[in-house]
Amino acid sequence: MPVPTVTKTFLITRFDPARDGAPVVREYQLDCDPMERVLTALNRIKWQQDGTLSYRRSCGHAVCGSCAMTIQGASRLACKTLVKDIAGDRIVVEPLKGFPVIKDLVVDMSHFYHNLRAVVPYLVNNGPKPAKERRQSPEEFDEFEDATKCILCGCCTSSCPSFWKNDSYLGPAALVKAWRFVGDSRDEAGSQRIDAVNGHDGVWRCHTIFNCKEACPKEIDIPAALSRLKRAAAWGRAAG
Numbered sequence: 001m002p003v004p005t006v007t008k009t010f011l012i013t014r015f016d017p018a019r020d021g022a023p024v025v026r027e028y029q030l031d032c033d034p035m036e037r038v039l040t041a042l043n044r045i046k047w048q049q050d051g052t053l054s055y056r057r058s059c060g061h062a063v064c065g066s067c068a069m070t071i072q073g074a075s076r077l078a079c080k081t082l083v084k085d086i087a088g089d090r091i092v093v094e095p096l097k098g099f100p101v102i103k104d105l106v107v108d109m110s111h112f113y114h115n116l117r118a119v120v121p122y123l124v125n126n127g128p129k130p131a132k133e134r135r136q137s138p139e140e141f142d143e144f145e146d147a148t149k150c151i152l153c154g155c156c157t158s159s160c161p162s163f164w165k166n167d168s169y170l171g172p173a174a175l176v177k178a179w180r181f182v183g184d185s186r187d188e189a190g191s192q193r194i195d196a197v198n199g200h201d202g203v204w205r206c207h208t209i210f211n212c213k214e215a216c217p218k219e220i221d222i223p224a225a226l227s228r229l230k231r232a233a234a235w236g237r238a239a240g
């Protein structure tokens with residue numbers, strides 16, 4: 001049976017800061033399977049129509065976080081967005097908002113990783129090495145389990161009005177990572193992280209606007225994680 005196709009016009013923002021004075025929008029027509037992912041469509045545009053188009057991708061399965069971009073005005077993963085999920089004949093593709101553009105849909109994530117490093121994004125435990133494992137009860141794991149799903153795609157941070165106003169704000173992705181370890185009973189660097197998030201550009205810049213929760217492709221309850229982090233910051237204490 002032939003696969004049904006729909007003709008879509010992709011409106012893709014193109015910009016090479018080394019060469020162009022300003023971004024331009026280029027149009028590409030493509031016959032798509034409605035079940036096709038936007039990432040597959042972009043691959044076909046690049047491979048069949050315009051090899052100069054730049055974007056990031058790797059896993060193709062919503063695991064690596066590299067294909068985050070703005071699709072129809074919202075931050076999404078191109079590999080998790082189906083053509084049928086975008087209403088109308090036009091699919092508008094732009095780089096992630098709030099990040100400097102390197103080329104086309106590729107943005108500079110250096111500041112994002114700088115903010116992430118500020119919250120010490122790894123488990124710290126300098127105690128004696130256990131014979132087998134550092135034990136934790138299911139209830140203790142439940143405290144931060146949701147935050148372990150983060151793939152560092154940046155969709156939340158690029159959707160956050162507080163980050164648009166002030167890119168020194170750590171942003172929801174770094175704060176979710178802070179909570180992932182502050183809430184972990186095995187960790188010992190909680191107070192260092194609390195100091196980082198209690199600062200001028202930390203968790204108190206979050207005004208609970210909820211854009212981040214809608215944008216997260218892993219459906220993490222980001223405002224809930226941030227309110228737990230706020231509580232720990234207000235009390236000046238962490239799990240570990």
Ligand code: SF4
Nearest residue numbers: 160206207209210212
């Ligand atoms: S809830 Fe906080 S972090 Fe999330 S978008 Fe709103 S201000 Fe930003």
Ligand code: SF4
Nearest residue numbers: 150151153154156216
């Ligand atoms: S919290 Fe969600 S949206 Fe934010 S970086 Fe992690 S996976 Fe991406």
Ligand code: FES
Nearest residue numbers: 058060065067079
């Ligand atoms: S390509 Fe890895 S998340 Fe989309």
